[in-house]
Amino acid sequence: DAKTTQPNSMESNEEEPVHLPCNHSTISGTDYIHWYRQLPSQGPEYVIHGLTSNVNNRMASLAIAEDRKSSTLILHRATLRDAAVYYCILRRGPGGTSYGKLTFGQGTILTVHP
Amino acid sequence: DAGVIQSPRHEVTEMGQEVTLRCKPISGHNSLFWYRQTMMRGLELLIYFNNNVPIDDSGMPEDRFSAKMPNASFSTLKIQPSEPRDSAVYFCASSPPGLAGVNEQFFGPGTRLTVL
Numbered sequence: 001d002a003k004t005t006q007p008n009s010m011e012s013n014e015e016e017p018v019h020l021p022c023n024h025s026t027i028s029g030t031d032y033i034h035w036y037r038q039l040p041s042q043g044p045e046y047v048i049h050g051l052t053s054n055v056n057n058r059m060a061s062l063a064i065a066e067d068r069k070s071s072t073l074i075l076h077r078a079t080l081r082d083a084a085v086y087y088c089i090l091r092r093g094p095g096g097t098s099y100g101k102l103t104f105g106q107g108t109i110l111t112v113h114p
Numbered sequence: 115d116a117g118v119i120q121s122p123r124h125e126v127t128e129m130g131q132e133v134t135l136r137c138k139p140i141s142g143h144n145s146l147f148w149y150r151q152t153m154m155r156g157l158e159l160l161i162y163f164n165n166n167v168p169i170d171d172s173g174m175p176e177d178r179f180s181a182k183m184p185n186a187s188f189s190t191l192k193i194q195p196s197e198p199r200d201s202a203v204y205f206c207a208s209s210p211p212g213l214a215g216v217n218e219q220f221f222g223p224g225t226r227l228t229v230l
Contacts, residue, residue, distance in 0.1 A: 032216055043118075043205045043221030044157070087157075093213065101170065102147070102219060104157035 004088045009109040012078045020073040020108055022088030027068050030093035034102070035062065035073050037084040044087065044104075047073065051093075083112045116140070118222035120206050126228045132194040135225045138187055139208030147207040147219060148181055148191050157205075163189065196229045203227070 005023040012018040024033065035047040048055055048062045050071070055062040061074040075082055087107040119138040127133055139146050147162040161171040163183045174181070178197070183189040193200055203226050207219040 034218075036219075043207070043224050044219075045221065046218035049216065049218070091216075093216070101159060101162070103159065104149075106156055 004090060004105055006086070006088050006105065006108045008106065009111065011111045011113065012075075013113050014080060015077050018075040018078045018082070018110065018112075020075075020086050020088075020110065021070065022072070023070045024088070024090055025069045027090055028092075031090040032093055033062065033064060033068075033071050034089045034091050035060070036087045036089065036102075036104075037082075038087070038107070039081075039084045047086070049091075078110075078112045080112050080114065083110055085109050118206055118208055118220055120204075120222040120225050122225060123223065124226045124228075126230065127196055128230050129197055130195045131229075132192065133196045133200075133227060133229075135191040135193075135204050135206075135227070137189045137191070137206030137222060139189070139206070140210075140220055141187070143208035143210050143220070144186065145209045145211075145219075146183060146189050147209075148189070149205040149207065149221075150202045151205065151224075152202045160191070193227075196227075198229045201227055201229050 032049050032051050034049040036044040037047050038044045048057050048060050050062045050064050063072045085107040087104050089102055121136045145164050148160040149157050151157045160173045161181045162169055166183045179193055181191045203224045205221050205224045207221040209217045209219045
């Protein structure tokens with residue numbers, strides 16, 4: 001499976017935007033870019049995913065580089081509840097041998113200051 | 115709607131004992147995943163089922179671990195015999211039908227296992 005690289009940690013202030021980067025230089029054409037987050041003492045939860053185009057949902061935005069070798073998760077206004085570990089994950093699409101598999105890396109620990 | 119339900123939430127047992135973790139996926143979901151999380155190794159996929167059939171069990175650490183899914187609404191992960199190094203949080207997740215590379219996984223709250 002293609003690997004992703006994320007900073008170990010990032011900090012933000014409440015109500016400010018947060019840009020969480022992810023590098024995936026070995027991404028293949030059928031890999032989807034997924035983001036999950038894990039709040040303290042909880043299971044991971046889905047945030048957003050994309051293939052080629054930028055994506056928006058109620059939680060966040062995902063900006064994908066034109067060459068798809070990097071992406072950025074954007075939280076438009078961080079709240080204290082957004083403090084979590086954020087995982088950037090590549091998921092092989094249909095036809096791959098690891099079809100659908102989620103492989104978690106170490107993620108980015110986001111700290112949000114009041 | 116109830117999410118993924120796991121039981122027990124906490125389990126403390128002694129080395130050598132059998133441990134059974136249980137999972138009820140979200141109704142209508144046809145894929146089920148078992149993960150293990152430790153400080154040292156992070157989140158690891160142990161096994162996943164599609165339509166009650168094990169598709170990939172390459173993450174199961176050894177023969178002491180076994181998983182079953184007798185029907186669409188229930189799965190178990192069994193460790194026999196348990197060892198202290200099995201201490202971890204075990205998560206179950208399910209996902210609905212659709213493109214497997216796209217559809218999201220819904221995680222349960224986890225079972226924290228401590229083997230003394």
